[in-house]
Amino acid sequence: MVKSKWLSFVLVFAMLVSVFVPTGMTKAFASGTSYDSVVVPSISDDTTTELGTFMVGIDPFVRDSEAIFELPDTDYEIHKVKIGGVLFDLSGDQATYVSGNNGTVAEDVYTNNGTVAKDVYTGAGNSGIKAFKFKITKTSDNGFKLYLDYDGTKNVSKDMGELKFPIELTEVYVPSGASGDIKLTITGSGSGQLKDGSVVVATIGGGDLTVAAVDTKSFSDDGGNVKIRITESAAGKLKSKDTLKLVLPDGFKWDNISDISLVYGTFAEMYKDASDASGKIAVAVRDVDVKTAVYSNVTNNDTLEIRLNTPSTKGHWYQSTERTAIDITAKIDVDDSTKAKEGDVIAKVRGSYDVTPSEITVGTYGQYDTTISATDSSVVAFSGQYNQEDSSNDINKVSDIQIKESVAGSLVNGRTILLTLPTNARWYKINDDLVGSSTAKGQQVDSDNGVRLTFEGLQGTDNRTAKFVVHRDSTGKNPAKLKIENNYVALEPGVTGDLKVTVGGTAGLSTDSITLAKVVNPVTVTADKTNVKIGVSNQAAGKIDISEYQAGAIYTNHGKNTLDLILPGGVKFTSKPTVKVTSGDLDIDNVNLVSDNSGNDNKILRIEFKRDSTEASTIEVSNIYYDVDRTVGEGDIQVKVGGTALVTVPQDHVYASSYSNPSDEVKTLDYADIYFSGEDYVVKVANATVVTPAPNATNQTAVFTINSTTYTVNGVQNTLDSAPYVKNGRTYLPTRYVAYALGVSSDNVLWDGTKATFILGNRVVQVTPGSTTLTINGATVTMDAPAEIVNGRVMVPFRWIAQAFGAQVQWDATNQTVTMTLQAQ
Incomplete structure (x- = not known):
């Protein structure tokens, strides 16, 4: 062996x-x-x-x-x-x-x-x-x-x-x-x-017989077949004098018994040998056919009775000579649809035997219905992107779509299913085939139980609607379960939220819409914010942090694509900022200031890379200085974060600035209609606020409220992460945000692990937590309460920090506010 x-x-x-x-x-x-x-x-x-x-x-x-x-x-x-x-x-x-x-x-x-x-x-x-x-x-x-x-x-x-x-x-x-x-x-x-x-x-143990439904059907008003298996716990348990009964619930009836078959075991004709004084049982005929030995009949429509037959020869009977199992196939009809309840059809097990279980599910009754659902609505897709064949990530692959019949026949031959994306999305691949390719149309996407589903191409002028057709043959006796897999979409830049597809067509699906993905931006962007003035050059702005949602979200295309920071009209970079990777393994190659499409210099900070990240990375852009001309209005300066590394889907109006050869880029898509007329960036962030119009300079006024994480600068509301508080009769403010409010840039707020340094013009202020001493341009000032650290922020009594920066201060006990005013420089 x-x-x-x-x-x-x-x-x-x-x-x-x-x-x-x-x-x-x-x-x-x-x-x-x-x-x-x-x-x-x-x-x-x-x-x-x-x-x-x-x-x-x-x-x-x-x-x-x-x-x-x-x-x-x-x-x-x-x-x-x-x-x-x-x-x-x-x-x-x-x-x-x-x-x-x-x-x-x-x-x-x-x-x-x-x-x-x-x-x-x-x-x-x-x-x-x-x-x-x-x-x-x-x-x-x-x-x-x-x-x-x-x-x-x-x-x-x-x-x-x-x-x-x-x-x-x-x-x-x-x-x-x-x-x-x-x-x-x-x-x-x-x-x-x-x-x-x-x-x-x-x-x-568990009784003489075990009963199970071994092949059940989902059916509607036309009924369906069920196969019942009866298994002896030991040979000879089935008897001619005992009856097993299966009773259907209201609304259903047994129709006819179409087949009785032997699963395993043997039936024989038994008798008592008269010549043997001991009265031993003899076997007259071995291997009696199961249809001869087993009796089954329908009584009162709702009851199926099963027992062994009795031979015509007097004194003989049928019996199993080894443990036996038999299958009985019968049809269930819907007798009264007003009483028949949808769901599992449960038959009660009755009769003379000790039998387990006491009831069995013999089928599922329901109306003709077909459901459609997403298998995983939590899938993440990126705005502004589409599937990149050479990307390490499966970019913008959305959820598989499952279509299920409640009963066989719910999907009708020739009926259609239409799946329409919202305006911020376009189909790119279905069943792993490019939707615009010649091979996609007419291809089968799935089949089950005699039902096939084919993709018949895109409908309408905007190509947001995918059409599918149902093909049904006569072999399908069970409900079909179909799946549309490996689907990809192209998404408009900057539009986020649930990606809901509208369900239509003639197939009569029960759901109007399903969610295929959660759309997010490929990066999250945060920034510090400073105050700047109109008509002034070389003004410090806050640093910007750009973090990937996941590894490879900044798609560098092997170093060919760039990440761009684009300034609004009237603002330009004074000099090239400092750009570095603070976490992850993105590798920066070059950083340059370039012109925009109109030829305006120093409008775009362009970052080039050597390769995609394999670990989600964060880029820090610091030492940012702006020239702000007199055309800029008051309010935030919004920086657009985009470029071909974030916006991979071509935009019809930005080909010239984004791609060296637009026609080649369309060819790589194999589907030239995938574009959007929206923006060429995924997110905007404010890192500076224009607070003073030129030429009339005004004072810098900041208002802080006790126990509040919001403060105002010249009436513009801002947020801080550590609220002012009162301790031992002294009101403490977060020194960093006081500095920001009075015009100190984030680059001029320094921390060496022991002391905090703030630089405003020609004034240098230093504070040491735990000490009552602060210095102004090296001169020592003794406070009446020590500075301290709370929630990672250096907190100083407000009158001392105001004095250090040369600001006037006012305390409003009724409204619990501190107002600081710094005279215009």
Whole structure:
């Protein structure tokens, strides 16, 4: 015998023609891995018998996974196990192959009964798993290790999808004294896709019979079929004198019994041998056909009765000679739609037997309806960008879209589905195909249960609407579940919020709109703010911090794209600011001042990079000085943050300034209609406020309020991060914000870890927390209360800091405000 064999995984599933999930099914999930009970038999202890079957599901399967499967303790002994129809003997020292398909298997393989199996398990709809193998080793009397792999012939990222396969415990010794549910425990290696979990594989006791619905349907008013499985706990439990009854709820009735089949076991004709004085039971005829032995009938429309027949020969009866399971297929009709309740149709289990469970779900009733939903509405997409093939991130890939029928037939052949994006978005790819390409139109995006969905191109003049068409054939008996995957959008710069797609068409979907993504700017920008005057050159402005939302959000295109800080009219850079990376691994190459489209010098600060970041990075721009001419009005100076590293979607009016060759850029898109007529930046930030009009200079007046985080400068409201407070009769203000309010730039606020330094014109003020001493141009001044640090800010009694800067101060006890006035320079 061979210890273990690598096996291709297209297998014969003769005994699992129909997958089912009975009432009482157990399930354990972990990271896309599930273990689902399929058959949970009722058995006796101190016996060697067949336990249940469970399904292993991995979605998606990749490769290299292993786990140990163990019964509760070492008193259990696993003698034989069948994995995907391949039988192994574990009764010896090692696992040995017994029977099944262990050859090399191509994509199309003929099984022993002549049917074609294209997937690992066609009945469960394995997705994309065409080449697969596994091996099994014995780890103990009660356990084994299963190792999963793929055979290397397929592209893992494209061809590997959902994997499902059954494991059957076909021969197990159950020790004496065992009781209740028998659980199989799965212990994963920690790195693979076979995760920790457990699944019930049998129950000790529980009655004479177990009843389960092994194949149910979702149906509407035309009804549907159900397959009922009846399993004996031991041979001979089914009897001719006892009846099992399945009673449907109001509004439903049994129609007809279309089939009775034997799952496993044997029926025979029994009699008492008259020649034998001991009266032993003899077997007259072996292997009685199940349709001969089993009687089923519908009474009172709502009740299905099942028992064994009685032969015509007097003194004879039918009986199973080994533990037996039978399947009965019957149709359920909707008898009265006013009484029939939508949802699970639950039949009560009645009759003469000790049977479990007491009720089972035999189908799902609903009206014709189809739902559409986003599988993950929390996906993040970037404004101003579209999918970059060579980007390290999957830029602007939005949520997959799932379409589900409530009952088969809800989606009608030829009906359409229209998905319309808002005005700030355009479809770029659907099902990983460029929407403007010749190959996209008419392509199938998904199929399930006889229903296909094709993409038929974009509709309308603005190309925001994607059209899909439903194609249905007669083979689909179960509700279809379709998915539109790998979808990408191009987004207008600076527009953020939920990306909602409007749902239309003739398919009659129940939802008007769905959210495909959360749209954010690729960067967040913050700035300090100073006050500047009209008609004055070389005025200090606040520093600006630009932080990536995630690594690669600033798309440098291998150093070809730039990040631009663009000034408004009437303002220009006096000199080139200092630009540095303060966190992350962005690598700056060059920094230059360039002209705008109108030829105005020093209007744009252009930052060039060597490569994209692999760690989200922050750029600091400091030592910023502005020339402000007399055309600028009072209020904030708003700096636009854009450039081709942030705005990758071409703008129809900015091609000349953003791209060296606009026509080449459109060709790279393969879809020339993707552009927006909006702005060429993603965000604006104010780092200076024009507070004094020229030529009439005015005083600098700041008002602070106790316990408030807002203050005003010449009537313009600003925000501080540490509120003024009163302590020991002294009112403390945050020195940094007092300095800003009186005209000190952020570059002239310094902290060396011990003392704070503030420079205003020719005045240098220094404050040391914990000390009552401050200095003004080196001269020492003793305060009546020490400076201190609160919430990371240096706090000083307001009269002393006002005096240090040469400002007049006024305290309003009623309104709890401090007003400082600095005479115009």
